[in-house]
Amino acid sequence: MADSPATRSPILLLFMAICLLASSLAAAETPEVRIGVLSHRGDEATLRNWSPTADYLSRVIPEYHFIIVPLDFREIEPAVRDGTVDFLLVNPGIYVNMEVRYRISRIVILNNLINNRASNVFGGVIFTRSDRKDIRKLEDLRGKNLMAVDKTSLGGFQMTWKELEKIGINPYEDTESLQFGGTHDAVVQAVQHGKADVGTVRTGILENLAEGGTTAAGEFRILGEKKNARYPFSHSTQLYPEWPFSQLQHTPAQLARRVAVALLQMSPLEPAAQWGEYAGWTTPLEYQPVHDLLRDLHLPPYDRPERFTLSDAIEKYWYWLLITMAFLLFMLVMTSWVVRLNQALKKSKSMLERQHNLILDSVADGIYGVDLQGNATFINKAVTEITGWRAKDLIGSNQHQLLHHTRQDGSPNPGTECPVYLTFREGKPRYVEEDLFWRRDGNSIPVEYSSTPIRNEQGDIVGSVVVFRDISARKQAAEADRQYQMELAHVARLSTMGEMASGMAHELNQPLTAIATSADACIRLLESGTPPTDKVVDVLETISTQARRAGGIIQQLRQFVRKEEPRHTQVQINQLIEEVLLLLEPEIRKAGIRVVRDLDTEIPLVHAQHIQIDQVILNLIRNAIEAMSEIDEGKRILTLRTRSAGGNAVITSIEDTGPGADRELQDKLFDPFVTSKSHGMGLGLSISMAIINAHNGNLYYDAQGHKGAIFRFTLPVSEASNEQ
Incomplete structure (x- = not known):
């Protein structure tokens, strides 16, 4: 293959021409043998390279006339299948495929010539x-x-x-x-x-x-x-065996042997070998590497699975079968062990579920679960006892539509605002201090409840658990306590008015005396015949002024001692202070106390019960009056202050210049029946604290940096004031 045909001598060309002529003349009388050759470089090159080999065989085996049939890759299988060729020279891949499919067999293998060296x-x-x-x-x-x-x-x-x-x-x-x-x-x-x-x-x-x-x-x-x-x-x-020269099944065996012998005896100097660019022929090699390549690539003839019988499997894989049987026996033992463990686990799980249910049912609070669709997943016994809803009514049903559908005022409660839904939607636990749940009989019950998200093993929220408690008894007790506090406050007001009776009688006596005296003077002026009009008017104005004064005192007394309905209104703290000072004016004057008003006129309104806040202010001012009775009269100063606390509350301060409270007593000032007075019951500050707490405010004693006592209380600003 190192020398091309163009470089060969003219004598060789002439010899080949003579041989071709002789072969053609003999072909008319001898049987034709067709050699199919893979035309991998084109038909012209195939005929040029391999026709001399056919002529060589015709000369060595004169009984037959050999010719070359160029076949492209797609013509090979039809030619072998139909028997249109007698011998086949193709690459090893095609040969292996034809060997398996059509039982062709290689007789010799090409010994290629590479750089003047033979290679197969x-x-x-x-x-x-x-x-x-x-x-x-x-x-x-x-x-x-x-x-x-x-x-x-x-x-x-x-x-x-x-x-x-x-x-x-x-x-x-x-x-x-x-x-x-x-x-x-x-x-x-x-x-x-x-x-x-x-x-x-x-x-x-x-x-x-x-x-x-x-x-x-x-x-x-x-x-x-x-x-x-x-x-x-x-x-x-990698390298694979060269092209094999093969016989087809219909080719006579004797002819195949003679062809094999002729090719094996071909000299490398034979013109046919030089035209074919090879060094002759050799005995067939092992083609297993070619089989392996085609099998690895799943190419024909290994593109379909081979039939594999049970006996083949036993013969080839008997040791794997033994291992498999041992493994199956081991798995059988392990399976029985796992089954027993599973039965024990099921029994333990059943016991745990029973214990879990017993624990849930032993809790007095209602407990139920909710999935992401809002449906109840489980309930405990207390849920049925509190609401009347049975497990079959709740489980699988929407808990909001059964328990939480309506507000206290009768308006619908939308599910989008339900704290139970918001818990698993936002992943945050919630506590609701007071709300309504609806019983199966259509009645509502006040409840407090908490809602906590439930997570699975991956940390994803799968629902929530609700724990609620019926607070009807607590609300009734709170209402009874409130009524008791109101009665106690009313009694305290009556007691206070009893203590102030003498001062109030004197305070009323003055305007009544002035009215009587002025009325007598007016009568005398009228009896004189021609009374001066301006003097009569002055006397009547005096009567009117004193009458209004007496009426105001009496109205304030009636309002202070009467029982007030438990409703809050918008009130002005400065106005309440003035009302209380009107009632206490006789005591303040009698005690020789100077009143300092430091009242902020810009403070907002507060939401409060009028009389109850009057009572707090009166209690604190009377305590200040009594505290200053022990000091010199000229030093007795009562200061009343009001201030706004950031727009959310109003602070009221009652300051005196008395000795202040003892340190040992300061921590107990607001306890019932605790007093520093020899004749007091110790309920005034306790009642005042209860009233301020009920108003969501704060009452405290402030003794820092001040000689005397300072009591302050705060009240929240009303919503109407915030809107303004």
């Missing part, structure tokens, strides 16, 4: 143009255009496929495109002219084309090149 193996070469800087190794084939000879070409595709599979590249999936040129020369030309990025052909093709001048030296780069000292051609794959 070949491989595949993967190449690209040397100026392609982006393709330097086999891994660079990803996303490139690959051209091969044919799907059935062993050296021109299948060997390359096997090498690419080793590095994880599937030529059908990992390349941009996979094309087939049909011949080795077409593949080389496609890469040479840039129509393909990478090509693959059998070994020796590139060297022959370069020697013939079709390509230039160094024009191509070999990818994944392997080194083999005994194989001089560049190759990218």
